[in-house]
Amino acid sequence: MAHEPQPTVLLVDDVNPARNFYVGWFASMNFQVVGTSRGDVALAMIAEGPPDLLVLEFALPGLCGLDVIRRVRRSSTAADLPILVLTSSSDPVLRQRAETLGVPVVSKLADPVTLWQTILAITPEDMWNRPRPSVAYSIESAIDSARLARVRES
Numbered sequence: 001m002a003h004e005p006q007p008t009v010l011l012v013d014d015v016n017p018a019r020n021f022y023v024g025w026f027a028s029m030n031f032q033v034v035g036t037s038r039g040d041v042a043l044a045m046i047a048e049g050p051p052d053l054l055v056l057e058f059a060l061p062g063l064c065g066l067d068v069i070r071r072v073r074r075s076s077t078a079a080d081l082p083i084l085v086l087t088s089s090s091d092p093v094l095r096q097r098a099e100t101l102g103v104p105v106v107s108k109l110a111d112p113v114t115l116w117q118t119i120l121a122i123t124p125e126d127m128w129n130r131p132r133p134s135v136a137y138s139i140e141s142a143i144d145s146a147r148l149a150r151v152r153e154s
Contacts, residue, residue: 007127011035012042012056012068013086018108022055022086029116039063043071050078052127053119058089058098066094069101082122086115 009026013019014037026033034051036042040062046054054072058065065085072078085098085105095105104118 006030006032007052007123008032008034009053009055010042010045010051012039012054012060012065013037014057014060015088018057018088025112026055029119037061039065039068042068046072046075046078046081050081052082053123054081054083055086056083058085058087058091058094066097066101069098069103073101082124084118084122 007030009031011019011022011026011033012035013022016037019035019037023033023035031053034045036045037060039056039060042054042056042060043063045051054068056065056068060068063071065087069083069085072081072083075081083103085103086108087094087105088108089095090107098105104122106115106118
């Protein structure tokens with residue numbers, strides 16, 4: 001049986017523990033994960049070949065999340081890229097600006113089901129080449145991955 005490629009998520013967050021946790025979570029949800037901590041680097045990566053999903057924080061070095069979103073939306077090759085802001089910010093102005101650009105905002109404190117439902121709502125159905133994993137399994141897997149990453153860093 002041929003192996004179907006996994007959808008790719010570009011995860012942009014400058015907080016290492018958060019990025020490590022979500023790398024594990026997205027991997028457990030059958031995504032291939034690439035990441036960076038900088039908005040300007042994310043744009044360069046998208047220019048080389050857009051991922052299937054862009055997930056980013058508002059506050060980033062190099063170029064803030066809203067500026068990344070604006071530039072992607074103006075891009076001729078990635079204007080329709082599904083984008084999700086996954087943030088620790090509770091600033092309603094930032095939320096409103098992102099949502100005006102057609103980008104949903106999910107709190108990092110949200111439950112994994114809310115995050116997963118938002119991802120399913122913004123990604124095309126044909127992106128999924130295999131059955132979707134259960135959210136309960138993915139939480140355990142992501143926690144294990146985050147613990148492993150923390151051990152590797154020390």
